[in-house]
Amino acid sequence: MAKILELPGLSGKTVVITGAARGQGYAEALVLLASGARVIATDLAETCPATLANAAAKLPGELHYAQLDVTSETEWAALAKFLKKEFTQVHGLVNNAGIPFRGRIGEIARADWDSVIAINLTGSMLGIQAIAPLMRKGASIVNIGSSAGLNAHHTVAYTASKWALRGLTHVTATEFGPRGIRTNIVHPGYIETPMTATAPAVMRDAQLALTPLERTGQPEEVAAVVAFLLSDGAAYVNGAEIPVDGGFTSSAGVKYMSDIIKASQQKK
Ligand SMILES: NC(=O)c1ccc[n+]([C@@H]2O[C@H](COP(=O)([O-])OP(=O)(O)OC[C@H]3O[C@@H](n4cnc5c(N)ncnc54)[C@H](O)[C@@H]3O)[C@@H](O)[C@H]2O)c1
Structure with missing residues (x-):
């Protein structure tokens, strides 16, 4: 595990993260908890994973957990109602929840296409619709894209969903900029998480062969960039796309x- 960096200016700020269980x-x-933020961690499970609760107990920030399927408008509305009542306003939203579907054009079923788009794209849009009304000047939205959103990765639904998420990011950055709310997107490369643990070994090898830093990334290396975008250090960064991919x-x-x-040349 890479070192957890603490960022200034996030103490006491309320930040919602989707897909925060792992x-x-x-x-x-x-x-964010290390930086003193109030984190509203959300995921599909009914209760907060023990790993997250235990880690949070040792950090200065405040952890709240809420069950949230990002594709559910009802659940987003319930979360927004809770946040408004308890904390009045929200500083940050990280649209992180996502699923891969490693099917090619000739292989993907309509239902699988629909579910990837629903979670990776529509889920982020529903989150923005629900949470942005609680945001004030200085607030920040961070969408989690992918290097697949910048190239022609063979996983067609996943790739299309992440390209579309870039479009959503630019519209939101333009629409909410005048309110002082910033929106940016981070594009991770190959990061060691449970998601990539299910990828074929040859995919990892191929990506490593094409990555100048010649190593995979750690989740904390993506998290540090996300936290920066949420912080006031990024006060003039709006509509940016930041690859974190070596x-x-x-x-x-x-x-x-x-x-x-x-x-x-070396052979000669
Ligand atoms: N790991 C990588 O190499 C990589 C690369 C590029 C982009 N990404 C993106 O980063 C984000 C996080 O990926 P990860 O590798 O940590 O994945 P992961 O599979 O390890 O974790 C994803 C989390 O999202 C949750 N989730 C799935 N469907 C959900 C739903 N409908 N509602 C709410 N939560 C849901 C899961 O329960 C899980 O906790 C995703 O958007 C992914 O597409 C990951």
């Missing part, structure tokens, strides 16, 4: 070509 959402909750998308596959050329 993986990157869990790491985002910890970095240079994978920046290199655009050219690392492969460069390595082959280097190897052939």
